[in-house]
Amino acid sequence: MERTDYFIRRLLLIIPTFIGITLVCFGMVQLVPGGPVEQMMLRMRGMGEGESRPAQGGEVASVSAEYRAQLEKHFGFDRPWWERYLQWLVHDRLGLDTPSYKYPDKSAWQVISQRFEVSLIFGITGFVLTYFVCIPLGIAKALRQGSPFDVATSALVFAGYAMPAFALGMLLKMLFCGTVDHFWSWFPVAGFESDHYAAMGFAEKVADRIQHMFLPLVCYVAGNFAVLTVLMKNSLLDQIGSDYIRTVLARGGSFRRAVWGHAFRNALIPIATGFGSVLTLMFAGSVVIETVFEIPGMGRLSLESMVGRDYPVFLGAVSITALLGLLGNVISDLCYVLIDPRINFRK
Numbered sequence: 001m002e003r004t005d006y007f008i009r010r011l012l013l014i015i016p017t018f019i020g021i022t023l024v025c026f027g028m029v030q031l032v033p034g035g036p037v038e039q040m041m042l043r044m045r046g047m048g049e050g051e052s053r054p055a056q057g058g059e060v061a062s063v064s065a066e067y068r069a070q071l072e073k074h075f076g077f078d079r080p081w082w083e084r085y086l087q088w089l090v091h092d093r094l095g096l097d098t099p100s101y102k103y104p105d106k107s108a109w110q111v112i113s114q115r116f117e118v119s120l121i122f123g124i125t126g127f128v129l130t131y132f133v134c135i136p137l138g139i140a141k142a143l144r145q146g147s148p149f150d151v152a153t154s155a156l157v158f159a160g161y162a163m164p165a166f167a168l169g170m171l172l173k174m175l176f177c178g179t180v181d182h183f184w185s186w187f188p189v190a191g192f193e194s195d196h197y198a199a200m201g202f203a204e205k206v207a208d209r210i211q212h213m214f215l216p217l218v219c220y221v222a223g224n225f226a227v228l229t230v231l232m233k234n235s236l237l238d239q240i241g242s243d244y245i246r247t248v249l250a251r252g253g254s255f256r257r258a259v260w261g262h263a264f265r266n267a268l269i270p271i272a273t274g275f276g277s278v279l280t281l282m283f284a285g286s287v288v289i290e291t292v293f294e295i296p297g298m299g300r301l302s303l304e305s306m307v308g309r310d311y312p313v314f315l316g317a318v319s320i321t322a323l324l325g326l327l328g329n330v331i332s333d334l335c336y337v338l339i340d341p342r343i344n345f346r347k
Contacts, residue, residue, distance in 0.1 A: 138232025
């Protein structure tokens with residue numbers, strides 16, 4: 001009952017926390033200069049100065065104030081900020097029903113959903129690869145502490161951790177994408193799929209996606225490999241050196257049983273903190289990696305919408321990511337309970 005009460009409280013706390021996050025983000029966005037009204041005014045002045053449309057400086061200057069007032073009313077900036085926030089939160093469903101400023105014929109959700117598949121595939125694949133490789137690797141390093149295997153793998157994972165993502169991406173493109181003569185051309189230079197992807201068969205589509213995803217995924221998971229591998233290794237070493245493991249060995253239990261039957265489950269407790277992040281990975285993304293490989297993911301969309309002052313799209317992506325992050329924290333606590341039922345949240 002104590003755990004049920006804890007999770008109910010955590011779920012209820014999501015509501016005020018989410019409102020606080022979105023309120024701060026909404027307020028900061030309103031304070032950023034160069035909003036949609038200013039950009040529309042600049043585009044109007046630019047049209048007046050073009051060669052195909054004769055300049056009418058006096059007319060633009062005389063109607064600019066009136067036109068600005070109309071734009072502010074169109075975008076809703078003529079109302080108090082709290083009224084706009086309530087409409088965005090309740091009536092417009094986090095602004096997802098609001099038309100995008102950059103793509104007026106599409107709602108914010110339609111723009112976000114176009115990038116959803118890309119971020120979902122990259123996020124889930126990266127998460128699975130990271131955990132299913134780093135956990136066994138960390139265990140192997142802990143059981144072979146100080147061996148040549150431990151030293152070699154440590155050098156490899158820390159080299160990937162130390163190298164910036166954009167540098168690693170450019171290096172991989174240079175070596176394996178044929179951008180430089182005398183190197184290999186094994187993978188596509190950019191993009192998420194080939195131009196003729198729709199006409200391919202199922203097996204060809206899978207192979208094409210793997211080719212496009214391989215190098216970006218290497219950059220995507222390289223930084224996480226070192227942290228998670230070392231965390232798993234050190235956690236297992238701490239458990240192996242604990243008194244209860246020595247007790248198991250002293251009573252005649254085998255080292256294999258002591259590790260896999262007792263130490264392994266307890267060593268997973270620190271690792272469980274990242275399990276809930278699987279919800280945010282579908283909307284998360286690396287702007288640098290997506291820019292280097294020209295991948296149309298959520299990272300680039302968030303940056304482009306912020307730079308272009310496309311507030312509905314940006315706030316929609318931020319609010320969804322925040323909500324999934326809050327739910328992910330609850331899932332991480334649930335993973336604690338599943339791994340170690342002795343955990344008492346009240347204490």
